[in-house]
Amino acid sequence: MFFHIVLERNMQLHPRHFGPHLRDKLVSKLIKDVEGTCSGRHGFVVAITGVEDVGKGLIREGTGFVTFPVKYQCVVFRPFKGEILEAVVTMVNKMGFFAEAGPVQIFVSNHLIPDDMEFQSGDVPNYTTSDGSVKIQKESEVRLKIIGTRVDATEIFCIGTIKDDFLGVISDPGAAV
């Protein structure tokens, strides 16, 4: 789920930037430093939408750098256990399939794919029901439930399932043609 939240960060600025454009410099540095990062607590920082407050700077001993506490609003993407969302399938193999929901990767193991769906290898590996009515392949859109999250220093991985009511394929690229 995407959220709009307020975060705080201590920004260090070199004295050469002190001048009439100090705030601009601070904001552009903030965007450069923060956008695209990921933390386990807040998820992926997608975009900064505004700077609420720049606090008083504190000169650091020895270096001359100044630390400013900056409060900013941003759009974050944070997956939760138990959340249901839609995702695009990126890779299918006999172990299961990978899907992407925005910046986050979700793996759905073949144990968590309904039992009536079988893996079919070939040019376009896919999972298909015995009657061939439902097919999961690359670029399919699926609705899945996140059952586990694992946080890396710079990324969040999720484990998902489509073995539940109202989950599964929404549209597959083959049928759309």
Added chain:
Amino acid sequence: MEEFFWVRAGPVAHRLVLTSVSSSLSHASPNRLRRPPRFGVAREQSSRMSGEEEENAAELKIGEEFLKAKCLMNCEVAIILEHKYEQIQQHASSDSDPSSQVSQVFEKSLQYVKRFSRYKNPDAVRQVRETLSRYGLAEFELCTLGNLCPDTSGEATALVPSLKSAGRFVGDAGNDKIDKMLNDLSLIKKFE
């Protein structure tokens, strides 16, 4: 593939977090150490340890901070990101910077929300939020419903089990209320 997935996310992740804790401590000024770091990595680690078991979006357990925060539906995010993307492009053309200046996270998110936006029109998006907010939903529930647009009350409660909690939508009357809510949503979609 699966094995690789877990191995990479397992001990390596742990070690990475630990090293980042120690590095953040060594960089921290004494001033900062005395009060508890509000958004520091150290706190992040400990809160995750205790809170991870309890996290469950189906029961609306998503942590105090996110429960109070404003959730965004995919269509709202699409409006925000597209606006920002245009701004960046304008900037880039005048500075002769490549337009691929945006982060990968930004780009992936933009593609994702464009693909999964139920409502394209900003007015419709506003209407959806207004309509749903009349039913006393939590932010997270509101956005899940707005994103997934279930067709029936059965589907809605399966996707958002927390609807049935706190005695808001109990029994047949509750189901009728949910159906009415979903009907309102489909009308907005129809007249968009």
